[in-house]
Amino acid sequence: MELLFQSEFNTVTKFALWTITGVIVTTVVLFFYTVGLRFATNTERKRRKCFLEKWRDVFAAAALSRDAALLLELPRLVESEHAHLLEEWNLARSIVFGDAADNLIVLAGRIGIAEIAGELLEMHRVQSKIVAVQTFGHLGDKQRFDDVHALLDDLNTALSITAATSLVEIRANRGIEIVVPMIAKRRDWPRNRVSILLREAGSDLISEPMYRNIRSASDDDKKYLMQFARLMESEVRDALVEELIRETEDPGLLTSALKLVSGYRGVPRIVALTQHKAWFVRMQAAKVLGRIGQREHLGLLESLLEDTEWWVRYRAAQAITSLPFLGPNELRQMQQRQKDRFAIDILQHSFAEVGLL
Amino acid sequence: MTMHDFVIGGQWLFLTYFVGINLGYLLQNVIAAIGIRKYLQTAEQYEAENVFSSLDIPITIIVPAYNESASIITSIKALLQLEYPQFELVVVNDGSSDDTLERLIEAFDLREFPEAYRASIKTASVRCIYRSTKARNLRVVDKQNGGKADAINAGINASRFPLVCVVDADSILQSDSLGRVVRPFLEDPTTIAVGGTVRIANGCTVRLGFLEKVALPRNFLALIQVVEYLRAFLFGRMGWSPINGLLIISGAFGLFRKETLIEAGGFNPKAIGEDMELVLRLHRTMKEKGEPYRITFVPDPVCWTDAPEKLGDLSKQRVRWQHGLGEALAMNRSLIGNRDGGVVSWLAIPFYVFFELLGPIIEVLGYVFILICAWFGWLTFPEAFIFLGLAIGLGVLLSTSAIMLEELSFHMYPKFSQLLTLYSVAILENFGFRQLNSYWRFKGLVRWLVGAKHQWGSITRSTSLADQ
Numbered sequence: 001m002e003l004l005f006q007s008e009f010n011t012v013t014k015f016a017l018w019t020i021t022g023v024i025v026t027t028v029v030l031f032f033y034t035v036g037l038r039f040a041t042n043t044e045r046k047r048r049k050c051f052l053e054k055w056r057d058v059f060a061a062a063a064l065s066r067d068a069a070l071l072l073e074l075p076r077l078v079e080s081e082h083a084h085l086l087e088e089w090n091l092a093r094s095i096v097f098g099d100a101a102d103n104l105i106v107l108a109g110r111i112g113i114a115e116i117a118g119e120l121l122e123m124h125r126v127q128s129k130i131v132a133v134q135t136f137g138h139l140g141d142k143q144r145f146d147d148v149h150a151l152l153d154d155l156n157t158a159l160s161i162t163a164a165t166s167l168v169e170i171r172a173n174r175g176i177e178i179v180v181p182m183i184a185k186r187r188d189w190p191r192n193r194v195s196i197l198l199r200e201a202g203s204d205l206i207s208e209p210m211y212r213n214i215r216s217a218s219d220d221d222k223k224y225l226m227q228f229a230r231l232m233e234s235e236v237r238d239a240l241v242e243e244l245i246r247e248t249e250d251p252g253l254l255t256s257a258l259k260l261v262s263g264y265r266g267v268p269r270i271v272a273l274t275q276h277k278a279w280f281v282r283m284q285a286a287k288v289l290g291r292i293g294q295r296e297h298l299g300l301l302e303s304l305l306e307d308t309e310w311w312v313r314y315r316a317a318q319a320i321t322s323l324p325f326l327g328p329n330e331l332r333q334m335q336q337r338q339k340d341r342f343a344i345d346i347l348q349h350s351f352a353e354v355g356l357l
Numbered sequence: 358m359t360m361h362d363f364v365i366g367g368q369w370l371f372l373t374y375f376v377g378i379n380l381g382y383l384l385q386n387v388i389a390a391i392g393i394r395k396y397l398q399t400a401e402q403y404e405a406e407n408v409f410s411s412l413d414i415p416i417t418i419i420v421p422a423y424n425e426s427a428s429i430i431t432s433i434k435a436l437l438q439l440e441y442p443q444f445e446l447v448v449v450n451d452g453s454s455d456d457t458l459e460r461l462i463e464a465f466d467l468r469e470f471p472e473a474y475r476a477s478i479k480t481a482s483v484r485c486i487y488r489s490t491k492a493r494n495l496r497v498v499d500k501q502n503g504g505k506a507d508a509i510n511a512g513i514n515a516s517r518f519p520l521v522c523v524v525d526a527d528s529i530l531q532s533d534s535l536g537r538v539v540r541p542f543l544e545d546p547t548t549i550a551v552g553g554t555v556r557i558a559n560g561c562t563v564r565l566g567f568l569e570k571v572a573l574p575r576n577f578l579a580l581i582q583v584v585e586y587l588r589a590f591l592f593g594r595m596g597w598s599p600i601n602g603l604l605i606i607s608g609a610f611g612l613f614r615k616e617t618l619i620e621a622g623g624f625n626p627k628a629i630g631e632d633m634e635l636v637l638r639l640h641r642t643m644k645e646k647g648e649p650y651r652i653t654f655v656p657d658p659v660c661w662t663d664a665p666e667k668l669g670d671l672s673k674q675r676v677r678w679q680h681g682l683g684e685a686l687a688m689n690r691s692l693i694g695n696r697d698g699g700v701v702s703w704l705a706i707p708f709y710v711f712f713e714l715l716g717p718i719i720e721v722l723g724y725v726f727i728l729i730c731a732w733f734g735w736l737t738f739p740e741a742f743i744f745l746g747l748a749i750g751l752g753v754l755l756s757t758s759a760i761m762l763e764e765l766s767f768h769m770y771p772k773f774s775q776l777l778t779l780y781s782v783a784i785l786e787n788f789g790f791r792q793l794n795s796y797w798r799f800k801g802l803v804r805w806l807v808g809a810k811h812q813w814g815s816i817t818r819s820t821s822l823a824d825q
Contacts, residue, residue: 012368013740016747019376023750027757031780034761038776041768127398158398191543192413310475342473349473357471 051084059092062107063100069107082116086131089113093138105139114141121147130162137166145170152182161189165197176201180209183228184221191227198231207236214240219250226256234262242266251278258284264292274300279309286312290319298323302334305343313342317350328356364735368744371723378712379751385596386758392599393591393656393766414542415443416520416535416612419512421505422448425526426455430464432526435566437492441535445494448526449512452481452502461497465489470496478510478623486515505608506624506631513623516615525609527663529558529568534659538612541653549617550639550652552606553659554590556769557583561661568661571769573778578671581786582664584779587759591656591766598654602705604640606652608632610660617642617650628688630681637689640701644692658767672797679801680809682714687805717798723748724792749787756783 054075062069077085089111093104108114113135121132133151136144148170151163164182168175183194198206210232214225222244229237242265244257254273258281261270270292273285286304289297304316321331335347351357418436422429429448436446450458461467467487474483481503489495500511509523520542522535531537534553541548559582560574574580597603608631621635621642628634636652643650665671686693686709693710695702727744730736736744760779763769770776 010365010368012365012372013743016368016372016743019372020743020747020750023747023754027750027754030754030757030761034757034764035776037761037764038773041764187546188544190540310473310477314473345471345473348471352471 047080048084051081052088055085055088059088059104059107062103063092063096064103066099066103066106069103070110072107074111077111083120083128083131085111086113086117086120086135090131090134090138108139114139114144117141118144126156126159130159133159133162133166137162137169140170142170145174149178152178157186157188157190160186161193161197164189165193168197168201172201172205176205176209180206180213184213184217184224187224195228195231198228203231203233206231207233211236211240215243219248219253222248223250223252223256226253226260229256229260238263238265245269245273251276251281254278254281255284258288261288261291267292267294271297271300274304279307279312282307283309283312283315286315286319290315290322293323293325295323295325298326302343305338305346306340310346313346314350317346318353320347321350321354321356331356360735364730367726367730368736371719371726371744372747374719375723375748375751378716379755381708381712382592382596382755383758386592386755386762388597388599389592389595389656390762390765392595393762396656397766413442413536414520414539415445415518416441416522416539417512417516417518417615418444418446418522418524418535419509419516420446420448420524420526421451421508421512422453422457422526423451423502423505423508424453424455424457426453426457426460428527429457430460431566432528433461433465433495436524436530437495438532438567439530439535440532441539443518444522444535445496445517446492447496447498447512447515449498449500449508449515451500451505451508458497458499462487465495465497466491467497472496472515475514477514477619480507480511480514480626483511504626506628507626509631510623510626513615513618519615520612521615521618522612523608523610524660525662528555528609529563529566529661530610531657531659531661532567534610534657535612537657537659538610538655541651541655542612542614545651545653547649548651548653549614549643550606550636551612552594552603552654553610553612554594554654554656555586555607555609555660555662556590556658557586557664558661559664559666573770573775574664574666576666577782578668578790579664579666580778580782581790582671584756584759584782584786586664587763587779588755591759591762594654595656595762597705598652600700600704601651602700603652603654604636604701604705604709605633606636606654607660609662613639625688628681628684629677630685633681634685634688637685637692640698641689641692644695644698644701647697656766658769675794675797676801676804679714679717679798680805681801682709683802683805686710686714714802717795717802720748720795721799724795749791752787752791753784756786 058072058074061072089104089108093101096104117132117135120128123129129151133148136148145167148163148166151159152167154160154163164179168179179197183189210225210229214222214229217225229240232240237260241257241260244253245266246269248254248257254276258270258273270285270288273281274289276282276285282304286301289301298320301316301320305313307313307316320326320334331351335344335351338344338347420433420436433446433448448461450461467489470486470488472486474486481501483498483500485499487497487499496515498511498515500508513521520539522538524530538551538553541551557574557579558568559576559579560572561568562570562572573583594603594605611632617639621638624631625634625638639652665674686706692698692702693706727736727741731738731741757780760776760783770779
């Protein structure tokens with residue numbers, strides 16, 4: 001090899017030789033690194049399996065009986081198992097409610113889980129912080145409320161949304177007041193997790209803060225927040241929806257609001273929206289009129305069967321087909337009196353969907 | 358210019374090219390490693406609470422089928438069992454000459470349905486639309502033959518939901534694949550398309566359309582493709598995704614926002630590489646509109662597909678891919694150097710043009726150059742050996758890093774013997790297969806340049822998805 005490097009190669013060949021040497025060295029390093037990773041992963045799996053064998057039964061027994069939670073002999077715990085312990089305890093705690101949840105908190109007190117979570121919170125690794133924050137939430141540890149609050153603005157999405165969830169778990173009222181205004185700002189929070197957080201907090205708790213925040217938000221933020229409005233109490237939601245439909249001209253916001261109309265409020269405005277220039281507003285308005293089911297809107301729905309947009313025609317046809325006061329014969333007569341081919345086709349389609357053919 | 362100058366010049370040219378392309382790939386590798394790490398960190402957290410909510414967006418799955426009689430029933434049964442709150446399945450029979458349609462009618466008790474079909478995208482004529490009386494969310498569109506892209510467009514026209522997922526009839530999906538690929542749409546409303554990792558199903562155990570056990574194939578060609586797919590997906594795609602420079606979403610599995618798809622004109626029936634052409638056109642459409650958007654890739658192995666096991670089939674596939682690449686780039690050439698094109702125009706497309714499209718020319722010429730120089734004595738054999746060794750070494754390095762990414766992330770091949778097999782293949786593929794692949798790609802390039810035509814490809818599959 002040494003001879004090879006000392007030979008009379010030209011510059012380009014020498015450059016190639018050095019490059020190939022670097023490539024070989026890097027490849028060998030990567031190979032051994034990968035093999036090392038495989039060994040480390042396998043060892044970690046074995047260790048975790050061993051840990052689970054020791055602790056799963058303890059968690060299960062403690063969840064079922066307070067005596068067990070107080071008296072059960074605990075397996076020996078080593079420091080390297082701390083993160084696993086918290087993960088498993090969190091998992092167990094997240095799937096039980098009532099007495100079982102209280103029993104697990106008693107067990108946590110015996111093990112010193114709050115202290116372990118405190119240690120993990122100080123670690124640099126984001127995963128450790130997330131597990132710690134989750135634990136404070138599941139413990140309802142009021143002393144840690146401010147620590148968790150401080151992480152709400154963290155740039156790491158997972159950490160931040162976990163902090164939001166834990167804040168609400170620790171102090172529901174105060175947590176919700178802090179978290180709701182953050183929802184529109186933190187668009188990076190996964191919407192299904194926000195939805196779960198709000199649902200678990202309960203409609204009675206979230207309705208007022210949601211109403212206030214949506215009313216004072218910009219149109220763009222309003223549209224975003226309206227996705228979660230269905231989790232509010234129906235009375236507050238209906239009032240909000242009526243106000244938005246009355247006040248806004250933004251097609252996106254109108255659509256979001258129309259999707260949530262459940263009563264008979266603001267019908268004249270909804271009728272007017274069937275002529276809106278945005279087709280998706282017309283479509284939603286047609287759908288709402290179908291749900292309201294009044295004979296006085298039949299003519300309007302019939303005219304929408306000739307709309308230029310397929311979806312408006314489709315929803316109008318579905319709305320007509322679902323009207324409780326129209327029987328099969330009347331529906332067929334209506335189809336026969338249509339002159340527009342699109343209207344006939346879409347009614348045919350809608351009839352077939354409900355087995356009227 | 359003397360012969361010596363020519364040889365030196367040639368040596369520098371090929372060396373610079375090889376080092377350049379591989380540095381590019383290694384950079385992608387680094388970006389991919391960071392991206393995968395970040396993805397896994399968050400995915401781990403979300404997994405524990407993987408509860409579907411009312412916010413999950415309904416999806417239409419479109420399955421274009423042409424002469425898929427052997428496997429269509431198993432595929433559709435498996436797709437109907439996917440774990441997702443609200444989805445519909447639209448199978449498009451693209452004028453199959455076998456009994457694909459008859460088998461579907463029989464298996465799912467299909468009935469003709471007078472659907473008010475709206476042709477948002479123009480396609481070959483639709484003969485009939487069927488609805489299943491056994492599965493409420495299954496419809497079958499029977500149309501005249503127009504090619505795969507045309508069939509997908511008919512499926513888009515018939516779809517009802519805002520997201521459309523295009524799946525090959527012979528693809529095997531993970532049962533939770535929809536939940537995984539929909540996540541970017543939930544996290545970022547500007548997302549317009551998402552691709553997922555496709556893996557090789559050969560050698561795996563498939564039961565009732567679902568993957569039961571992951572294993573490596575015994576066939577050497579399929580084994581090579583396992584390593585190739587690791588390279589292509591784990592850093593080829595993942596390397597471009599974080600910088601919004603992704604140019605391809607595999608035709609075997611991709612999720613798109615329907616509105617944007619229709620706005621862009623749907624899949625192009627004239628394109629051979631319709632999947633890549635579409636993604637390029639989506640970039641072009643959004644850049645022209647000047648609206649923010651994201652085309653994303655999720656590294657989860659969500660889809661498994663049969664790889665060709667015969668040389669002839671593989672050759673056809675690779676020729677078609679290269680032909681499609683050239684065509685797709687040419688069709689969207691206005692993106693190149695576009696002032697507002699960002700990463701796509703100034704980095705991703707130039708990379709694809711110089712390294713992916715023209716790569717085979719340089720590679721084939723490089724091998725020929727070294728052999729000629731060695732034959733005529735313009736290069737000594739040790740020198741020729743060094744240059745060939747460098748080309749091979751860089752190839753092995755890339756495969757090694759792809760295997761490392763797999764080890765860092767998904768561990769789909771957990772046995773130690775499987776790891777060693779993958780490494781052996783990473784080395785062996787460089788002796789013969791890689792050169793052959795360069796030749797096939799060269800041939801594909803020539804076919805594109807002379808404007809050759811192409812139709813639905815049919816290759817012999819391993820029997821993993823044959824109806825059980």
